[in-house]
Amino acid sequence: MLHPLRVHIESVSKLTDEEFEYILSHFTAVKYKKHNMLVREGDLVKHEYFVLKGCLRSYITHPDTGKEFTYSFAAENWWISEREAFTKGVPAATAIECLEDCELLALSHDNRMKLGRELWKYEHYVAEKGALGYVAIQKRMQLMLMGSPKERFENFVEQYPQLYSRISKTIIASYLGVSRETISRLYRK
């Protein structure tokens, strides 16, 4: 069976066995327990992560009310990091929490840049992955602007069937920008 990271890269750029082994040698396997924090607010973020197993959420805390707002999830075969901190080298403005026990492949910023310089295919993969990630978050933005709570919930279930049974209703409510009560009502239907 092909390695899940290889499957992901090859959705953009076909690799030889040697190329994939070389790429993989730049990653480090890491494990986190449920409720562990992958990134805390204020951290410098030196790594991005490919998820082999488990589920995580990124969230931001309102400075006045302390209320948490979930703005993205990651599960198997997704990438996650605190993108602004990782890309610009500034302290993290948001946090990432493991919602389950997680097995991740960590890639440092230095190694991300090295792989891109050495292998055109890797740089192209990053560029295409970036374009598709932008499209995904843009569609979510459109749904937040014009979708009713019911439409947002139905779209979430349809788009992420593997997630909605694994994640608490409170957290899904904070992701969809609707109340916990609304989510419970929609679940019952």
Next chain:
Amino acid sequence: MLHPLRVHIESVSKLTDEEFEYILSHFTAVKYKKHNMLVREGDLVKHEYFVLKGCLRSYITHPDTGKEFTYSFAAENWWISEREAFTKGVPAATAIECLEDCELLALSHDNRMKLGRELWKYEHYVAEKGALGYVAIQKRMQLMLMGSPKERFENFVEQYPQLYSRISKTIIASYLGVSRETISRLYRK
């Protein structure tokens, strides 16, 4: 004075004069009048555009109510396209309208791919630009989730001082997801 496209690319990758002239030779200058549509819903989108002059908005129309929701703007030195249609080759789900007379540089999808293959620096520019674009839309998403109408408006004015005086209050309201009346009240302060 350096060409604005060169300034934009060189924020990521320094170029020689020859490299920039070669890149620029793949672009076509186009002009559109105020209220012209750059992209209509259902179009196949073969180009992305760098804005030399003018201001545009991307919007989506609610299928039932016909109400328009603005989800992004572009002005001088920004890129714009219908990202999903351009990247995946599917029909456009959203539209792009010129809010002023516009002068744009159009790059076809074929030429975008050709430049990336031939010049590593161009592929790297696209990858980095994608990461920064993702961060920008993610910050907007965070503000939509947790910001009050007042916070959203103040953030918009602070982030885009060059835009808020050029764009109608109705369109800004549809971008911030707040009512036209709220925007007028905030403008008066």
